[in-house]
Amino acid sequence: MFEIPFSVHEKSPFDTTTVISITVFFTLICLCIIIGHLLEENRWANESITSLILGLVSGGIVLWIRKGQSSRILEFNEELFFIYLLPPIIFNAGFQVKKKQFFKNFSMILTFGVLGTLISFCLVSSGVMFLFKKIGLTQLNVNDYLAMGAILSATDSVCTLQVLSQEETPLLYSIVFGEGVVNDATSIVLFNAVQSLDFSKISSMTALALLGTFLYLFISSTVLGVFVGLLSAYLMKTLYIGRHSTDREIALMMLMAYLSYMIAELLNLSGILTVFFCGVVMSHYTWHNVSESSRITSKHAFATMSFISETFIFLYVGMDALDIDKWTESDASAVTFLAVSSSMLALVLIGRAAFVFPIASILNCLKKREEQKIDFRRQVIIWWAGLMRGAVTVALSYNAFSSSSGENVSNERSLMITCTIIVVLFSTLVFGTATKPLIKAILQGPMRGFSDATDIPSLDYLVLPSTENGETYSNENGDDDDDQRTRGLSSLVKYPSSAVHHIWRRFDDELMRPVFGGRGFVPYEPASPTGAADPGHQH
């Protein structure tokens, strides 16, 4: 009827490519969620494998549409990864962790996570140094080999955690889960240390200095995380913001959690450790000081953000794997590719076996009771859980071997990136697919002792007579009912770890909770909890 003399939105306020890539990525994440849901009962599949495959497929389609030019929609961006995607995942890990199990097995988790990662780092570093020279690579220096050791020591235990049940096998779950978190932090700290190490000035004090820095980072990062968590708890308790607005409470929790990570990074500490412990403290104190609806919302909102970030990362890695430039840049023969990646993969397998079985055996010798020991089948599961490599590996590899300033990258450095990606793809797809049936098969056989080791000692306490004080400790998260125990001097000698737990409980009840709130804190305006949780009355 009439001609339109102008096209609306011709001068769009923003770049179309950003809109396109966001649209594609979000559509793919939606697809991942739906496919993941449909495959939930499937024997082999899990969420990370689905995302990775979907990423590969869509990378292939993009490559085909652009006629082989590029599979990239977004460049692999370390800033995106370390600033936006990693913090929610780690915070949620701390927020949802069963604190009791985690701290009960804290020494075990630290041993596996720190000592184990160090052993794996040493072994893989010397392994690549030896093997890569045999293969014929010449351009890499000692720093690169050490970086490779740190890169290949960062595990990704998501696949295994999706299979293990927190209720049925609490010990196994908490070791695998806790090791995963500590391992991430350890390998990133190691990586940064190695990257800035100057081998011209090396002395006998270097190892000692490395250890000192390590301890400094660990302790100060933890302290910062605990401090921010306690600050948020104190604010929530004193202000009782939920009186006026649920949204303010949730916003404040989110922002302070994220701030803890950012402040740690600003102070050159380990943001991962900080945000993890911030999450732990927030779930112990802050979470109990907010209104009922804020509790439900924060719990699920944090989990959702973590879930979206994880899916995003796997999609990203999958799409990035098909990037044609990287493959041509490295300029290597298929034999070299195969040799480098398979030696990496072999070192990953050996490096992990070299600490899981020895450490487990030593820990078994230290435990007095049969039920607390980690039997061989559980050792195999712990070993297997850490074989997959994921996003942290890819991100660190880019950080070490790509040129950010646009200068020419040597072939062998590009080769390192591509081979790392091959290792990530292979381990996630092949090992990941086998995880579900493997673990189910291992766990199905008759197990020594009861359903899981650490549930046993608590039974002992019930038998001991109640002496010290008649106070009934309310259990922390409703996950066990055996807190009514005695803590005489005898039990402190016999069971040191639970004596520590007892001291902590008294400290918590008498000093911390009056200041920071926590479970059982009743705000001074006791609104009906069902009323607050009922969405119908407002909506």
Next chain:
Amino acid sequence: MFEIPFSVHEKSPFDTTTVISITVFFTLICLCIIIGHLLEENRWANESITSLILGLVSGGIVLWIRKGQSSRILEFNEELFFIYLLPPIIFNAGFQVKKKQFFKNFSMILTFGVLGTLISFCLVSSGVMFLFKKIGLTQLNVNDYLAMGAILSATDSVCTLQVLSQEETPLLYSIVFGEGVVNDATSIVLFNAVQSLDFSKISSMTALALLGTFLYLFISSTVLGVFVGLLSAYLMKTLYIGRHSTDREIALMMLMAYLSYMIAELLNLSGILTVFFCGVVMSHYTWHNVSESSRITSKHAFATMSFISETFIFLYVGMDALDIDKWTESDASAVTFLAVSSSMLALVLIGRAAFVFPIASILNCLKKREEQKIDFRRQVIIWWAGLMRGAVTVALSYNAFSSSSGENVSNERSLMITCTIIVVLFSTLVFGTATKPLIKAILQGPMRGFSDATDIPSLDYLVLPSTENGETYSNENGDDDDDQRTRGLSSLVKYPSSAVHHIWRRFDDELMRPVFGGRGFVPYEPASPTGAADPGHQH
């Protein structure tokens, strides 16, 4: 004891300035939340004023630290605004709107939002054309004047909505709220149309073409939003994802809502309208198809995201206002500044008065019953509610008058930006501060009729005899109890708007709900709702 031979994190994986600006902004948002909470009972303050002032103060501090060089931590970034901050605000508006009130007054809202904005646009455009020439500006062309008209017609009714109560004055609230949303969309569409209008090819058909494009954008954007909303409802109902995971449900809702905005932008439609109607449909169907905990979480999570975005925007505008470069660039005398900004402000006041009172009077003549009419005091409130200018105005002004490609901007174009910011600051700070006491004073006096006009007609229906069918309609959101009505042919003639509502209800019950779920939908796995909502059992 020993020297550390390297500094950890020396080669940080990301830019320090990003980390610093995120840290500063998030700290400021936390401060805004706490101060806003403390000032909740205050007579004058509200959240947007707090954020704006805090932004100004911190901008001043940054300026002082950098010794007058720049107050900017982040550049005002339209991409950030239109891609990340605006969609959550608009989606949440649609998600939380009381649909019944909104659609009951739909014709009134559309009249004020579309016709009113057009009138204001024409008046302001011709006003600036006339006044700016008098002041002595010469470098601007017709497109710039028209753009200015669209920019100054975008209202920000946040301040007023924080004062009005949805329960006490539903008619007033729904008009102010609905007009705000429709006004945003109208002025952005107008702005884009004007920006791309070519005045060399202007003909008698231009106005008609403008109208045609307008209708096309309105209808197609709405249809797209409704389609995505229904798709999400259908997916949730058929898959019943909550069976496996609450997080998947929430993630899918969030991602699909965001996708609707992105797809609309890709198709050159109005993303704001699309995401608004997507929110309306999602709250009517999808929200009822998910698990209990997903409902609580999604409701509060969306509100929180919207709240954070709003606070962020006001902080941003406040900080940006002190940017020294803009002020020196415009190179104008204080008199020119004053003349331009005060004429803008006067046009805003007149432009709004020119449509609110006439339209209200015409609407009053069309209403038969006294109680449905908008009395003069309510007209004043509606007029006042739209005097504040906010982030959309700033964003559009940057889009029109700043140079994105780095070329030299003429002095007068910079002057337009600075004066727009002065108008935004003045209207938000001065008018905003007066809003709370003013509205309370107006509403306190004795009102004609009952508490609010639209609550009255429903009483009439209760008197009419029940004929057509004995079916009891469950009311939609529990916000009124008068749905058991008769809809004879006589009532269709007498009360056309409620007849439309009746037809919609039947259509909804008989065709839509069986396919898309909605209120009363019972998933095939009836889990205990309290069990699902109870955070204690998992955490």
